[in-house]
Amino acid sequence: MMAGVGQPLSVRWQIHLLFVIQLVSMGAMEMSGPFWPVHLRSLSHSDGVFTFASIAVYVGPMLGIMLTSTFWGRLGDRYGHKAMMMRALLGLAITQLALAYANDVWLILMLRFFQGACAGYIAPAQAYGVSIESPAKRAKLFAYLQVSTNVGSLGGALVGGVILDHAAFFWINFSAAVLCAACLVSVWILLPVVAPKDRARAAITNATPVEKVSILRSPQIVSLLTILGVLLLGRMVTQSPFSIYVLSIFDVGNWVVGLCYGLLALGFVTSASLWARYFEGRTARDVLGGMCLVIAGCVVVTLLAGFTRSIFVFTAMYFVWGVLLGATTPVLTALVSRAAGDHRQGHVLGLAQSTAQFASIAGIALGGWFSQAAGLSNIYFLVGFVYAMGLVLTVFVRARAGFSARPSEIPGE
Numbered sequence: 001m002m003a004g005v006g007q008p009l010s011v012r013w014q015i016h017l018l019f020v021i022q023l024v025s026m027g028a029m030e031m032s033g034p035f036w037p038v039h040l041r042s043l044s045h046s047d048g049v050f051t052f053a054s055i056a057v058y059v060g061p062m063l064g065i066m067l068t069s070t071f072w073g074r075l076g077d078r079y080g081h082k083a084m085m086m087r088a089l090l091g092l093a094i095t096q097l098a099l100a101y102a103n104d105v106w107l108i109l110m111l112r113f114f115q116g117a118c119a120g121y122i123a124p125a126q127a128y129g130v131s132i133e134s135p136a137k138r139a140k141l142f143a144y145l146q147v148s149t150n151v152g153s154l155g156g157a158l159v160g161g162v163i164l165d166h167a168a169f170f171w172i173n174f175s176a177a178v179l180c181a182a183c184l185v186s187v188w189i190l191l192p193v194v195a196p197k198d199r200a201r202a203a204i205t206n207a208t209p210v211e212k213v214s215i216l217r218s219p220q221i222v223s224l225l226t227i228l229g230v231l232l233l234g235r236m237v238t239q240s241p242f243s244i245y246v247l248s249i250f251d252v253g254n255w256v257v258g259l260c261y262g263l264l265a266l267g268f269v270t271s272a273s274l275w276a277r278y279f280e281g282r283t284a285r286d287v288l289g290g291m292c293l294v295i296a297g298c299v300v301v302t303l304l305a306g307f308t309r310s311i312f313v314f315t316a317m318y319f320v321w322g323v324l325l326g327a328t329t330p331v332l333t334a335l336v337s338r339a340a341g342d343h344r345q346g347h348v349l350g351l352a353q354s355t356a357q358f359a360s361i362a363g364i365a366l367g368g369w370f371s372q373a374a375g376l377s378n379i380y381f382l383v384g385f386v387y388a389m390g391l392v393l394t395v396f397v398r399a400r401a402g403f404s405a406r407p408s409e410i411p412g413e
Contacts, residue, residue, distance in 0.1 A: 030156030064116025066357035073350020084124035091118030100173035234386035236363025267322020306380030
């Protein structure tokens with residue numbers, strides 16, 4: 001039986017608490033996010049070291065998460081996802097505290113990698129949410145938690161900027177460590193322990209644990225993860241050259257760059273829950289049909305962003321793009337979650353997190369290379385092409401017999 005069944009108010013409170021903890025912890029991490037290059041510039045003794053470090057400081061945590069998320073997910077399936085949330089928050093608190101005192105570029109890069117490898121909070125938080133939420137509301141759950149991440153990122157960057165205007169960079173990381181420690185205590189005290197699904201099933205049936213079949217042998221899961229990865233790759237292509245593109249193409253101030261960047265997140269926050277509600281109760285085949293239209297919209301929007309030389313059109317396209325993105329990651333993650341058994345949520349969501357990090361790294365690298373090889377002004381045409389490939393892949397996957405409507409694919413059944 002699902003934890004919390006028969007106590008809807010208790011479950012709702014726990015979901016809202018997950019939202020707050022994820023908002024605070026992710027906001028704490030983003031307090032330093034935009035300002036690492038500023039800090040590393042003061043510590044670097046050469047332009048080459050600075051150039052490498054300003055990239056590695058962001059790629060390092062992604063690489064750490066990519067390499068370890070699946071492992072931590074399997075441990076969560078075995079020992080409980082609350083323990084994995086506490087482990088991740090402890091890792092964040094310790095590494096942020098160490099970063100506060102680190103004054104060597106190479107030590108900072110090493111700590112950032114270990115931060116990703118030891119932490120990886122989002123996947124166990126999602127798995128814990130799945131263990132207490134109704135299966136019919138998984139898309140809403142993932143949308144809700146991703147809204148939390150986006151709001152936390154925006155708020156964290158703002159708070160970090162305020163701290164840096166009035167104090168040293170040390171206080172950004174120290175404050176983040178304190179906030180992560182507070183989140184750890186909150187999880188420990190306020191969230192109940194939920195028994196792992198395979199243990200609960202074995203206890204109820206007095207049978208041996210269910211047979212383990214590799215998730216990667218499921219064509220449905222592999223297909224969904226591939227679509228998810230392609231879409232995230234397309235999203236991250238502009239991550240590195242974005243500010244330079246806006247400043248050089250439109251000749252505007254830095255505040256406009258921040259506005260455009262923020263509108264993408266605002267569009268996501270505005271639409272994610274609405275998209276989740278729209279796709280709720282639909283079969284996987286129907287969801288992928290709707291996803292084809294959403295991805296086609298992303299193709300049109302990014303091509304328009306590449307063609308236009310009007311900053312007003314560009315900012316409008318960024319908001320619309322964010323609205324469309326609100327339908328992609330949460331809904332596809334819910335499909336991936338549904339395709340796996342309840343006793344393997346940590347494993348499959350950890351695998352999804354690893355896929356996301358790999359796609360993000362690939363997107364950043366591809367965007368950096370393409371802007372140098374083909375010209376910065378063409379970067380959004382590459383984004384449109386990547387989305388077009390994602391559209392073709394989604395159409396192909398939807399057409400496969402494995403996604404025909406079956407009762408097990410319908411949320412809530």
